[in-house]
Amino acid sequence: MAFVALGPQAPVASQKPTKTGRVALYLLLPGLFYLGLFFLTPLFSLILTSLKAPSATGVIGRYDVALEIGNYGYALGQYAPQIFRSFSFALIATVIALAVSYPIAYFIGVTARNRPLLKGMLLTLVIAPFFISMLLRTFAWKQIFSNDSWLLNTLKDVGLMGADSYIIGTDFAVIFGLVYNFIPFMTLPIYASLDRLDLRLVEAGQDLYANSVTTFRKITFPLSLPGVISGTLLTFIPISGDYVVASRDFLGSTDTAMIGNVVEANFLRIQDYPTASALSVLLMAAIVILVSAYVRKSGTEDLL
Amino acid sequence: MKLSLGKYLLPTYVALTFAFLAIPIIYTFVFSFNDSIKSNIIWRGFTLDNWLDVCNQQEVCDAFGNSVIVAVSATVVATIMGTMIAIALVRYRFRFRSATNLLLFLPLATPEVVMGAGLAAQFLDFGWQKGLPTVIIAHTMFTLSFVVVTVKARVATLDPALEEAGRDLYANAAQVFWRITFPLLLPGILAAAMLAFALSFDDFIITQFNSGALDTFPKFVYTAAARGIPAEANVIGSFVFLVAIAIVLVVQIRSSRKQKKLITK
Numbered sequence: 001m002a003f004v005a006l007g008p009q010a011p012v013a014s015q016k017p018t019k020t021g022r023v024a025l026y027l028l029l030p031g032l033f034y035l036g037l038f039f040l041t042p043l044f045s046l047i048l049t050s051l052k053a054p055s056a057t058g059v060i061g062r063y064d065v066a067l068e069i070g071n072y073g074y075a076l077g078q079y080a081p082q083i084f085r086s087f088s089f090a091l092i093a094t095v096i097a098l099a100v101s102y103p104i105a106y107f108i109g110v111t112a113r114n115r116p117l118l119k120g121m122l123l124t125l126v127i128a129p130f131f132i133s134m135l136l137r138t139f140a141w142k143q144i145f146s147n148d149s150w151l152l153n154t155l156k157d158v159g160l161m162g163a164d165s166y167i168i169g170t171d172f173a174v175i176f177g178l179v180y181n182f183i184p185f186m187t188l189p190i191y192a193s194l195d196r197l198d199l200r201l202v203e204a205g206q207d208l209y210a211n212s213v214t215t216f217r218k219i220t221f222p223l224s225l226p227g228v229i230s231g232t233l234l235t236f237i238p239i240s241g242d243y244v245v246a247s248r249d250f251l252g253s254t255d256t257a258m259i260g261n262v263v264e265a266n267f268l269r270i271q272d273y274p275t276a277s278a279l280s281v282l283l284m285a286a287i288v289i290l291v292s293a294y295v296r297k298s299g300t301e302d303l304l
Numbered sequence: 305m306k307l308s309l310g311k312y313l314l315p316t317y318v319a320l321t322f323a324f325l326a327i328p329i330i331y332t333f334v335f336s337f338n339d340s341i342k343s344n345i346i347w348r349g350f351t352l353d354n355w356l357d358v359c360n361q362q363e364v365c366d367a368f369g370n371s372v373i374v375a376v377s378a379t380v381v382a383t384i385m386g387t388m389i390a391i392a393l394v395r396y397r398f399r400f401r402s403a404t405n406l407l408l409f410l411p412l413a414t415p416e417v418v419m420g421a422g423l424a425a426q427f428l429d430f431g432w433q434k435g436l437p438t439v440i441i442a443h444t445m446f447t448l449s450f451v452v453v454t455v456k457a458r459v460a461t462l463d464p465a466l467e468e469a470g471r472d473l474y475a476n477a478a479q480v481f482w483r484i485t486f487p488l489l490l491p492g493i494l495a496a497a498m499l500a501f502a503l504s505f506d507d508f509i510i511t512q513f514n515s516g517a518l519d520t521f522p523k524f525v526y527t528a529a530a531r532g533i534p535a536e537a538n539v540i541g542s543f544v545f546l547v548a549i550a551i552v553l554v555v556q557i558r559s560s561r562k563q564k565k566l567i568t569k
Binding site: 017018019020021023024025026027028030031032034035036038039040041042043045046048049100103104106107111116117119120121122123124125126127128129130131132133134135136137138139140141142143144146180183184233237238240241242243244247249250259260263264267268273276277280283284287288291 | 314315317318321322324325326327328329331332335345385386388389391392393394395396397398404407408410411413414415416417418419421422423424425426428429441442444445448449452464502506508509512513521522525526529530533537538541542544545548549552553556557559560561563564
């Protein structure tokens with residue numbers, strides 16, 4: 001998550017924390033208490049809710065505390081396709097975003113290294129999409145790809161698309177939208193790693209008669225790995241829970257629904273809180289397993 | 305031939321990708337000038353009316369106002385608590401450091417839908433009515449860790465000798481903090497506040513789960529998408545974009561001048 005620490009920055013002086021005393025406690029307490037109350041206990045509320053049973057009163061949207069483990073079986077059985085789709089979309093979009101973003105990050109971090117103004121402008125362009133609502137951007141793509149749009153009519157006239165084929169509502173449209181939205185999240189951490197790359201190491205490789213493919217494979221890429229790890233996490237995790245792009249009001253259809261769409265529908269529309277919570281818990285568990293495998297390689301302190 | 309191809313390949317690719325990234329932004333901007341009647345899908349001609357009379361669509365304006373109130377409140381609270389944590393993490397030794405780091409890292413690694421649904425489930429259990437306060441609580445929660453990460457990077461570059469010099473000159477702890485530490489941290493704190501504001505302002509998923517009847521700008525767009533988004537929403541989106549880009553450009557140009565000085569020295 002190093003990308004957020006971009007901006008104007010001097011090289012980090014490695015200083016060890018030295019002070020001790022009560023002050024640390026006062027500094028930490030408000031924020032940690034807040035996260036405890038509004039981040040941590042909600043995760044327990046989620047687990048609690050995922051085990052609830054319909055209220056004995058029979059009122060819709062009311063549930064009693066119970067130990068209904070069957071909710072998980074129901075959620076898994078009922079929504080297996082959406083769960084599978086979430087993770088496969090997230091994986092495909094992450095891989096494509098990585099392939100698209102790496103050259104950009106390389107250009108900004110290495111090629112433009114000694115031209116601060118150009119570098120600043122390019123970084124601004126990378127983050128520019130953040131400044132316009134994600135929903136407006138996604139809706140713009142919907143209109144560009146909609147059935148009677150200029151783009152589709154042209155493609156059909158030229159014969160690149162069949163007369164009654166369409167884009168909106170397909171897996172392609174959803175993955176396309178996801179890749180688009182997450183390119184900046186992938187580019188920035190990789191840039192941050194490549195920006196610190198010591199070019200003398202690459203020169204040393206060349207001096208030892210390694211060709212450019214070998215220097216990239218053995219030197220540049222391994223040294224950018226922390227950025228690649230951050231970038232893939234920053235892309236994969238939000239995509240796996242996203243439901244805007246795949247929504248049928250945006251780029252998707254009922255055939256492209258992901259876990260997020262199901263959680264939204266169950267929680268906010270039909271008030272089936274236990275099923276929505278069970279799905280959220282399953283999503284969170286899958287993410288925790290994935291992230292801890294990554295973190296074991298890199299260490300939390302580094303990622304933060 | 306091969307050499308020149310290699311030389312131009314990367315810049316061409318970068319230029320094309322940036323053009324691609326800009327497409328929906330330009331689209332949104334252009335359609336903010338569309339002389340649309342109800343739906344803003346087909347180009348019907350240029351007009352300034354949408355810009356001159358944004359609040360013609362009262363709902364868009366109200367939603368925008370709510371988004372600003374939420375983002376300002378969440379930013380202030382998250383920036384204060386986050387800065388305190390960042391100082392403690394870099395400067396102090398304390399027990400449970402790895403537990404603290406984990407607690408700060410987890411919100412960054414949790415899908416929004418999980419945080420949103422969890423908080424909403426807790427509000428249900430507590431019997432709290434969803435509305436403006438619950439949205440502000442939620443936004444403060446998910447922006448806090450981002451503030452910590454951003455300010456922490458700045459605290460780490462701070463030379464402790466400067467504060468020691470202050471103490472040697474008999475400044476008390478409060479004077480050292482407000483006259484030395486705080487001014488030096490200010491760029492980092494401002495960057496963190498801007499990031500928190502941007503994240504809060506654009507948040508949709510956590511907001512949808514915790515806002516009840518309250519409309520924010522992204523929530524308005526999401527709801528409107530089913531029947532077509534009015535051009536006034538494009539105006540607000542474009543306006544926010546222009547303001548944000550102007551701020552970032554000023555910051556970038558100033559910092560690149562500083563760096564240029566460093567390089568030429």
